[in-house]
Amino acid sequence: MSDKSSRIPVAGPSITELEVSYVAQAARDGWFANSNFYQEQFEAGFASYVNRKYAVCLPSCTAAIHLALLSLEIKSGDEVIVPDITWIASAAPISYVQATPVFADIDPKSWCISTDSIIECISDRTKAVIAVDLYGAMPDYEKITSICNDRNLVLIEDAAQAIGSSYRSRKAGSFGDVSVFSFHGSKTLTTGEGGMLVTDREDIYKRVLFLRDHGRSSHRLFWNEEVAFKYKMSAMQAALGYAQLQRIDQLVQHKRKIFHWYREALKDAKEVILNPEIEGCINSYWMTTAIIDSSLNLDKERTVTLFSRHNIDCRPFFYPLSSMPAYQSNVSGKNTVAYTLSPYGVNLPSALSLSENDVLKVADCFKAILKSNRITSD
Ligand SMILES: *Cc1c(COP(=O)(O)O)cnc(C)c1O
Secondary structure: OOOOOOOEOOOOOOOOHHHHHHHHHHHHHOOHHHOOHHHHHHHHHHHHHHOOOEEEEEOOHHHHHHHHHHHOOOOOOOEEEEEOOOOHHHOHHHHHOOOEEEEEOEOOOOOOEOHHHHHHHOOOOEEEEEEEOHHHOOOOHHHHHHHHHHHOOEEEEEOOOOOOOEEOOEEOOOOOOEEEEEOEOOOOOOOEOOEEEEEOOHHHHHHHHHHOEOOEOOOOOOOEOOOOOEOOOOHHHHHHHHHHHHOHHHHHHHHHHHHHHHHHHOOOOOOEEEOOOOOOEEOOOOOOEEEEOHHHOOOHHHHHHHHHHOOEOOEEOOOOHHHOOOOOOOOOOOOHHHHHHHHHEEEOOOOOOOOHHHHHHHHHHHHHHHHHHHHHHO
16 A cells, blocks of 8 residues: 555545444345345435435445436436536436536525526426536525426435535435435445445336336346346445445534634634535535635645645545536626636545544645735735
């Protein structure tokens, strides 16, 4: 293993002997009659945690969004509204089903999809909205749900970054027809790679079970009703996820602690805005994120480079999807919040291994970067 011990990582999990022992157990006995035991245990525990009727574990959140769109019958010719600021995995599956993504602006109050922008994006072809709980924040689900109900649109909640967040006492993952989670190694709860789809609708649940396993017949062995997908999670991954789920309150508490350490240490840094927590929400702060006032002229790429010189790993705020070669969608003049915030945002180190001292070191470095830029830009 390479020695990166002196570098402060941007993301990463908390793994204890509990996880190691669950995975070892699954490696020993997650076979034969037990070959679905760990997956079913993880699914049941997860459904209960987010207060949904059904949960299906999958190899990734990308696969979960893909199956969500398929089970909701989104297809060629349909439009799906998705925020311009998110990881591409929120949008790529729209193309997998030959539908068209329409990029909505974000709300400066929540950094999540703007309800006004959703309304502006609606056309005769709109079939669905994918809302994203960005960095653990949550959008105005009350309004979004009512817009979707009024226009007969289905709603998918991409809660990949928000396990442990809540909106008006309802957990992230309990909004919309379907919600999805990611257990990628950077996420708060990890299975290495992995994802979960949750829903209260039995029709979606049954369809997803069918689609994730090659469209097999439930009553005739090796009989395939449709060409479908192979999207299953292994017993070892599920055992890891189930162990992490036992510790979820602790993991979320640590993310919130990291954020509060930063907020305290940066309280005098007036040019910096940290993650929003709108009224009635609890933000699980997957990534503590700072937006630097544009007057400092310090763009995110430069900030990431400056931190890197001090052995600190940061990440740039997501680029607007509409701005990248993958899409080059014409939103000119629209999505002004996305285009205004994105160039100056950085994700600060938020790995679950961080101590208060690590956070203070990053904050000191950040203040020094801000200070030297204040001088040079004067
Ligand atoms: C991480 C992430 C995904 C994708 O998750 P995978 O498990 O890597 O497929 C989707 N949406 C958002 C918002 C994410 O942050």
